[in-house]
Amino acid sequence: MKKIIVCLFFLISFTNAIQCYNGKTYLDIPESKLAEIGYTKYNITHSSFDCKIAYKRYLKIKEIEPVNVSHVIKSEKDELEEPSKISSFLPICLLVIIVCIIWIIKIAVQKEPQDEYYTVIQKEPIKQKENVVKTEPTKFWNDLIKYSENLERIKQERLKKEPVKSWDDLSREYSENLRKIEQERQKHYTVNPVQNSVKSVQKFDKTYDELLTEQEWYNFRNKVINDKGYVCEFCKKKHNLQVHHKLYYKKPDKEKIEPWLYNMDEVLLLCDNCHKSAHKKNKIKVYYISYSDYNNRKVVFYNQN
Structure with missing residues (x-):
């Protein structure tokens, strides 16, 4: 200048x-x-x-x-x-x-000397222009097809390296999964007689009312209320809820105390009024009728001699 x-x-x-x-x-x-x-x-x-x-x-x-x-x-x-x-x-x-x-x-x-930064700025647009000229539609699609073929080849090679399970292995795995599911179901809905044999023998000497005062029943009651949605299954009220067994025995037999005392399928969640009506007789059986609509389902009581 x-x-x-x-x-x-x-x-x-x-x-x-x-x-x-x-x-x-x-x-x-x-x-x-x-x-x-x-x-x-x-x-x-x-x-x-x-x-x-x-x-x-x-x-x-x-x-x-x-x-x-x-x-x-x-x-x-x-x-x-x-x-x-x-x-x-x-x-x-x-x-x-x-x-x-x-x-x-x-x-x-x-002849004026140029610094390195100026040279790079001047040459960069030329390189970009050369790349744009060289990149043609045909070359682009060829590269894309080649890339997809490489992916498929890598996938096939990976599958070949993985061991293929035999029918016996699959059957064994299926049986193991069923056994685990059954154990989980028994843990939540039934009492294991092997693990609780001593505890069950102690319960045999107690009445039904005495069993309802223990901590185990208190925990089971809270679980029933939480799982059934804090609502009476007969009148749909949401206060003064109580847990009621479908089959009530004042003096339960030794053979029947384990399956139904802490079983979710053997209890109902009722309000205090519905619970009183269910206890007019010493022994009452309750049938549960369910519909697709939750709000329309109901419980029907009848006396059993």
Whole structure:
């Protein structure tokens, strides 16, 4: 940039010097007549336009033959010399000078050192353009198909490495899963006689009412209320809820106490009024009728002799 400014300054200075030198030429008009036509010697020596206008006015004032316009250089002794040839070659010189300056500026700009960051910025768009030109639709689809084939090949190789289970292994795994499910079901809904044999023997000596005072029954009652949704299964009330066994024995038999005492399928969640109506007899069986709509289901009580 500095070199460009210096070259322009040099061009302007050179042009002004040529204009100043050429401005010394003037029309050969007597100085005594300049005042009559409204011009001075300075006007006609520094402006070719003023020279021509002054010459026309001079012809109108003096009815004589036209004076030939000649650009001459006046010597100190006021002797006329040959016309200056610089004015005729001035346009060509200026054109040559301008072309030379442009050529010098171009060379200076090309040889100007560029830093690494500037070089990277200039070359990056070229690389991107080359990539865009090289990426054609056909090549894109070919690459996509090749990629999908590679994925399928990797998948098949992975399947070959994995061991294939035999029918016996699958049957064994299925049986094991069934056994675990059965154990979970028995854990939640029945009492394991092996694990609770001692505890069950102790219960045999207690009445039903005495069993309802133990912590185990309290925990079971909370589970029933939570699982059945805090609502009476007969009247749909949501307060004063109590747990009621479908089959009630004041003195339960030893063979029947284990299956139904803590079994979710053997109990109902009732409010206090419905619970009282269920205990009018010592032994009452309750049938549970369910419908697809939860709000329409109901419980029907009837006495059993």
